[in-house]
Amino acid sequence: MEISRSALRENLDFLRGLYGGDVLFSSVVKGNAYGHGAKVIVPLAEDCGVRHFSVFSADEALGVVDNRTAGSDVLIMGYIDDAEIAWAVEKEIGFFVFDQERLRAAGRLARRIRKPARIHLELETGLHRSGLEGEELDRVLEEITLHPDLYRVEGICTHLAGAESSANYHRIRRQIRLFEEGSDALAAKGLRPRYRHAACSAASIVYPETVLDLVRIGIAQYGFWPSEETRIHYQLDHESADSEWFEDPLRRVMRWSSRIMGVKRVPPGGFVGYGTTFLATRSLRIASVPVGYYHGFPRNLSNLGHVLVRGKRAPVTGLVNMNMMMVDVTECGAVRRGDEVVIVGRQKKAEISVQSFSALTRNVNYEVLVRIPAAIPRVLVD
Ligand SMILES: *Cc1c(COP(=O)(O)O)cnc(C)c1O
Secondary structure: OEEEHHHHHHHHHHHHHHHOOOOEEEEEOHHHHHOOOHHHHHHHHHHOOOOEEEEOOHHHHHHHHHHOOOOOEEEEOOOOOHHHHHHHHHOOOEEEEOOHHHHHHHHHHHHHHOOOEEEEEEEOOOOOOOOEOHHHHHHHHHHHHHOOOOEEEEEEEOOOOOOOOHHHHHHHHHHHHHHHHHHHHHHHOOOOOOEEEEEOHHHHHHOHHHOOOEEEEOHHHHOOOOOHHHHHHHHHHHOOOOOOOOOOOOOOOEEEEEEOOEEEEEOOOOEOOOOOOOEOOOOEEEEEEOOOHHHOOOHHHOOOOEEEEOOEEEEEEOOOOOOOEEEEOOOOOOOOOOOEEEEEEEEOOEEEOHHHHHHHHOOOHHHHHHOOOOOOOOEEEO
């Protein structure tokens, strides 16, 4: 996998331009930086001026701490157990608080370590996944007010329930209203944290009013629109509605390629690969490629997906195996062992997008990306 420095930089510049200089940009690098490799992405994003990262869990936070080169802040949005809370407090890593037990544990450990816990209160607004509400929220506020030395409340936040689809419009609008009311209520009690935040990539584009003091941006920084709808929404907002050409401001950061392992001729009447899913009806040239579902290439792209060879689309032929697949290169010219095979990205004038995988398999692009194993080397290119 190649990771493009200039693509990441352009995406970050574009997005930060959209939000304005007063908004803290938090680069979301959970799921091994959406499959791009946190080890590569974290220092690269820091080179581009990013100073805040959000992750799901403590082990992912450790991945950022181990690879940051500019001392950026880290925020854990999801899971953290008590032992890890001690580590987070010690390392001054922030984390979401969405229940009383976590707050209490944080307070106990902060007292022992003699450092305040940096917390972001997550409010329930309608996602119904994690989030404080009702009496539990009251008790959390009480505890915080009683022990200002133990807790540094840096943020209040929420997460929206699918801003990338207009089908969720009313639900999202209601969440935005409830979050505003919730943060007003907290302000009335004297709690006005530095950062209010709610926006992910899609929300920041479709509901710009959710861009508050901080945005948590994942998929868009890697050059992918959260959905076709989000892209069209951006286009309608920023270009004349009848322009036929869309100048995509996002550039794909990753390119995934392999090499042809071997080529053989298959006579008419021959089946290709395991079983009988593909029958050659004429003489074909079939190439083997050392990429299979072990490497995150979806098995349900068997007889359905394509790769690029010599700038031409070569259909996946037969079943995708664990470590390899066969592709039909009959129409690709004089293909030889060692030729480059592009799984995702551009080759000459052709391109295969992650989106095209998603359209064929009904996987969302997020899922296809994060399934690419960490063991595949990520190579930095310009
Ligand atoms: C993953 C995540 C984000 C980022 O979402 P994108 O759609 O990739 O921008 C933001 N906030 C939370 C809580 C998340 O889990």
